[in-house]
Amino acid sequence: MSDSRRNFLIKSFGASGAAWMTANWPTQVAAAEKAQSLGNFTYFTREQAADVDAMAAQIYPSDSTPGAKEAQVIYFIDLALVTFAQDKQDIYAKGLADLSAKTGGKRFGSLSSSDQIALLTSIETTPFFKTVRDHTIMGMFAAPQHGGNYKKVGWTQIGYDDSLNFRAPFGAYDKA
Amino acid sequence: MKKYNPSEEVDFVVIGSGAAGGVMAKQLAVAGFSVVVMEQGNWGAYGHEQDYTKDELSNRFPTEQDQLISDPKLHRNTFRRNASEKAVAGGHSYGCVVGGGTVTYGASSWRHLPWEFDEASRFGTMKGTGIADWPVSYEEIEPYYTQAEWEIGISGPNLKTPLIAPMSKPYPCQPLPLKSSGALVMKAAQKLNLTVTPNVAAIITEPMNGRSACINCGACSGYGCQVKARSSSAVALLPFAVATGNCEIRVNSYVREITVNAAGRATGVTYFDKANGNREVFQKAKCVVLSANGTETPRLLLMSKSNRFQQGLANSSGIVGKYLMTGNGGGASGLFDDPLNEYKGCVTGAAVLSYVPNDVKGRGWYGGGRMTARGQMSPMQYGLAGPHGAPSWGAGYKKALIEQANRRLTMVNFISQLPVETNMVDLDPEMKDAWGLPALRITTQSHENDFKAMQFFIDKSVEILKAAGAHTVWADQVNDSKGGAHARGTCRIGNDPKTSVANKYHRAHDVPNLFIVDGSSLVTGGRNHPTMTISALAYRCADHLVKAAKTGNVTI
Numbered sequence: 001m002s003d004s005r006r007n008f009l010i011k012s013f014g015a016s017g018a019a020w021m022t023a024n025w026p027t028q029v030a031a032a033e034k035a036q037s038l039g040n041f042t043y044f045t046r047e048q049a050a051d052v053d054a055m056a057a058q059i060y061p062s063d064s065t066p067g068a069k070e071a072q073v074i075y076f077i078d079l080a081l082v083t084f085a086q087d088k089q090d091i092y093a094k095g096l097a098d099l100s101a102k103t104g105g106k107r108f109g110s111l112s113s114s115d116q117i118a119l120l121t122s123i124e125t126t127p128f129f130k131t132v133r134d135h136t137i138m139g140m141f142a143a144p145q146h147g148g149n150y151k152k153v154g155w156t157q158i159g160y161d162d163s164l165n166f167r168a169p170f171g172a173y174d175k176a
Numbered sequence: 177m178k179k180y181n182p183s184e185e186v187d188f189v190v191i192g193s194g195a196a197g198g199v200m201a202k203q204l205a206v207a208g209f210s211v212v213v214m215e216q217g218n219w220g221a222y223g224h225e226q227d228y229t230k231d232e233l234s235n236r237f238p239t240e241q242d243q244l245i246s247d248p249k250l251h252r253n254t255f256r257r258n259a260s261e262k263a264v265a266g267g268h269s270y271g272c273v274v275g276g277g278t279v280t281y282g283a284s285s286w287r288h289l290p291w292e293f294d295e296a297s298r299f300g301t302m303k304g305t306g307i308a309d310w311p312v313s314y315e316e317i318e319p320y321y322t323q324a325e326w327e328i329g330i331s332g333p334n335l336k337t338p339l340i341a342p343m344s345k346p347y348p349c350q351p352l353p354l355k356s357s358g359a360l361v362m363k364a365a366q367k368l369n370l371t372v373t374p375n376v377a378a379i380i381t382e383p384m385n386g387r388s389a390c391i392n393c394g395a396c397s398g399y400g401c402q403v404k405a406r407s408s409s410a411v412a413l414l415p416f417a418v419a420t421g422n423c424e425i426r427v428n429s430y431v432r433e434i435t436v437n438a439a440g441r442a443t444g445v446t447y448f449d450k451a452n453g454n455r456e457v458f459q460k461a462k463c464v465v466l467s468a469n470g471t472e473t474p475r476l477l478l479m480s481k482s483n484r485f486q487q488g489l490a491n492s493s494g495i496v497g498k499y500l501m502t503g504n505g506g507g508a509s510g511l512f513d514d515p516l517n518e519y520k521g522c523v524t525g526a527a528v529l530s531y532v533p534n535d536v537k538g539r540g541w542y543g544g545g546r547m548t549a550r551g552q553m554s555p556m557q558y559g560l561a562g563p564h565g566a567p568s569w570g571a572g573y574k575k576a577l578i579e580q581a582n583r584r585l586t587m588v589n590f591i592s593q594l595p596v597e598t599n600m601v602d603l604d605p606e607m608k609d610a611w612g613l614p615a616l617r618i619t620t621q622s623h624e625n626d627f628k629a630m631q632f633f634i635d636k637s638v639e640i641l642k643a644a645g646a647h648t649v650w651a652d653q654v655n656d657s658k659g660g661a662h663a664r665g666t667c668r669i670g671n672d673p674k675t676s677v678a679n680k681y682h683r684a685h686d687v688p689n690l691f692i693v694d695g696s697s698l699v700t701g702g703r704n705h706p707t708m709t710i711s712a713l714a715y716r717c718a719d720h721l722v723k724a725a726k727t728g729n730v731t732i
Contacts (some may be wrong), residue, residue: 059569067574084237117570124569133569134560141555142233158581159515160555164230165391170521171356171582172514173363 041074043081043089047107048096049074054109055129056136058116066153068136076139076148077132088131095128177418177425178210182459186210187725189445189461191431191476194276195707196694196714197467198409199324202416203718204465205423209725212459213414213423214447216430217272220244220279221400222410228400232554235399244280244400246272250610253471255658257621263604268618268659270469274425275410277469277661278707282397282524283378283406284590285330285708286546287321287341289532290314292702299534302542305623306499306595310699311671311680317712318344320719324711329384329407332376339371339529349381352390356516357549357585358526364643370530375548378407378707379522387411390522394552397523429457432613434464434480434489434690442489442690448611463689467714470500470663470695474601475616477667477677477692490684490692493674496667497602499595501701502620503662506630506654507547507587508637510646511564515582518551524588525549531636532703541628543592546703547637551585564650585646587637590704591630593657594623595665622656630654664706667696681724682717693717 041049056068056077068074081089099108102119111119123129139148141155143162149155155162169175180186187209190200197213205211218241221227229235229242238244246269255266271277291298293310301307322345324330331349336342351374354362358374365372379390379401388403396406404411417423428450435443435458444460466473474497480489488496518525528547536542553561559577562568564584566576599621603614622630634651641649670676673685682697684690693714695706702709 060574061571063571063574065578084233120569136569137559138233138556141559143231145231146233154559155555157578158555158558159517160519160581161517165393166520167392168353168355168521170353170392171517173356173359173512173516174354 051108059136072150073139079147185460190465192467198413199714202413205417205420207722211423220273230395253616275408278408286705288702320712320715329380360644361549392521467694473696474666499665502657508651509586510641510649545591589633664695664698681720
């Protein structure tokens with residue numbers, strides 16, 4: 001990771017009042033980026049990552065346009081859980097254990113798509129699902145340096161231009 | 177920057193560095209007085225504003241050092257609707273950085289209209305409310321509005337209509353672009369015979385004092401401005417105060433008490449030095465200016481109890497903290513066929529002025545409001561809130577999210593709220609903040625009249641969106657306010673010490689060397705766009721103070 005990138009993340013990822021900003025945090029951010037380039041994870045085990053990745057793929061599916069998989073949302077969440085969302089680790093740990101109990105030990109990702117949707121629908125009011133839902137969406141639409149929105153696929157889909165400045169007219173209705 | 181030793185008696189301590197504190201610090205320092213500004217927040221990017229981030233995630237989860245808004249987890253506060261309820265943890269917050277709320281605010285800068293200064297005489301009072309005349313008239317305050325607009329930097333249209341307060345000088349800058357939301361509302365206005373104008377904003381559209389014109393970046397309300405186009409106290413006022421060599425801005429300084437001597441005069445402030453283990457420091461001063469905002473100002477007075485002032489400082493009237501107006505809203509949203517791209521440009525678009533005046537006979541309720549057109553949602557915010565009328569996840573969510581992207585227009589309205597004595601800020605009897613001080617408690621329930629007002633503006637919003645050609649329209653539910661950045665009225669100014677906290681020059685009736693000027697000074701609430709009036713009041717207060725001090729009429 002470049003120094004500027006690291007400094008950016010150092011500056012960026014302060015959860016208000018959260019305790020994550022401990023002695024080893026720059027190492028964690030650096031490790032997370034390295035892990036992503038190798039296809040490894042910082043917080044999740046491979047199995048956990050596969051489960052969350054499959055959940056994210058149902059929450060924001062891939063169809064004719066890219067979804068959570070293509071946006072690499074799983075890496076956003078993995079990094080989030082050691083940085084600004086460190087306080088959500090317990091929700092994931094418990095939620096993934098509950099998920100495994102509901103599938104009788106089968107990997108969530110190995111279920112058929114319709115079974116996955118049915119299972120997620122049955123837990124959609126739980127804090128775990130709501131957290132994964134929000135993190136998936138944040139991973140789609142937060143800036144790519146946070147691990148998701150790979151190559152700005154999320155922004156492209158919703159027509160968001162991340163230029164630093166604009167000139168009017170801005171939209172279809174204010175053209176002279 | 178000049179540094180003072182706390183044991184050194186300075187001429188003025190100014191508590192707060194926002195809309196009012198920034199004006200007071202600048203005017204007093206320029207006049208040659210020694211000034212220490214107490215700011216409980218941090219510097220933000222003061223002096224290196226280019227470092228403000230446009231990154232949505234970082235802005236939402238800032239480091240402690242980069243925080244611009246108070247954190248209700250630390251600045252704990254409680255909320256209840258009325259005195260018979262037990263207050264529960266609340267989410268009230270406000271600007272908490274050098275420059276206060278002006279660093280991140282939406283920057284609407286409307287003057288109050290002349291008839292908003294003497295509503296009791298002009299329209300009469302109403303049962304259950306504390307509608308009262310201000311001790312100043314529009315004519316008296318007009319020169320200070322002009323001074324504020326030209327010194328701070330305001331952009332806006334120059335229209336002559338009874339819907340806008342008469343001005344002795346036009347705005348210094350041309351208005352911001354109308355945006356697609358404004359163009360659509362203009363279209364509706366033609367059908368419905370409404371008056372619509374570009375917004376009046378503390379955002380410059382031409383370079384001024386080394387500050388850039390607005391570049392329409394879109395990371396606006398809620399973000400620090402990277403190019404100093406937003407006319408915050410931090411870029412438009414405080415640097416001039418510091419440049420005099422008379423003014424120190426002391427950050428991380430959380431004032432817990434204004435101290436008094438046996439004669440009942442303020443002697444200085446005691447504060448927690450947050451950056452040094454919250455050690456207590458006493459700053460000696462000849463005169464104290466309190467500009468901590470409409471909620472923190474009354475709280476600090478109530479916390480400053482002494483033998484002489486047993487119900488709080490400057491509170492012989494018993495009304496410190498009362499007549500709180502938090503600010504009511506409500507509106508509607510619509511979807512259009514083509515992209516508006518409202519994420520570009522300043523968040524607040526055009527304003528509908530037609531319902532600003534009272535029309536009690538026509539509408540059946542007292543008051544009015546200013547409607548604003550906007551649609552901005554940053555990408556994460558849009559995704560998290562989700563598309564209208566769609567599932568919250570899955571294929572249906574994604575499809576609707578893409579279809580509706582950039583096609584939404586929302587009418588956000590700023591509506592009058594009547595002053596009611598039982599709506600108040602006081603000290604929570606149980607909860608403490610992170611520094612062990614009594615938490616701020618908000619008790620508020622709008623007068624029944626105001627619910628009719630909110631419903632009216634929701635209905636008008638629907639009508640406007642339909643006339644503008646929205647294919648889908650949905651209305652907000654009427655929702656009474658709970659707190660937030662527009663808090664006003666809690667230390668009202670007036671001529672009678674029994675019914676007001678400070679006089680027409682903002683001097684506390686009970687404490688001759690304590691001046692209280694900020695949102696708490698407002699007697700009635702206007703149309704919930706308070707900042708420009710706060711600025712003008714501060715200019716007027718400072719003018720009086722400087723003149724009086726120089727002729728020895730203020731015993732500082």
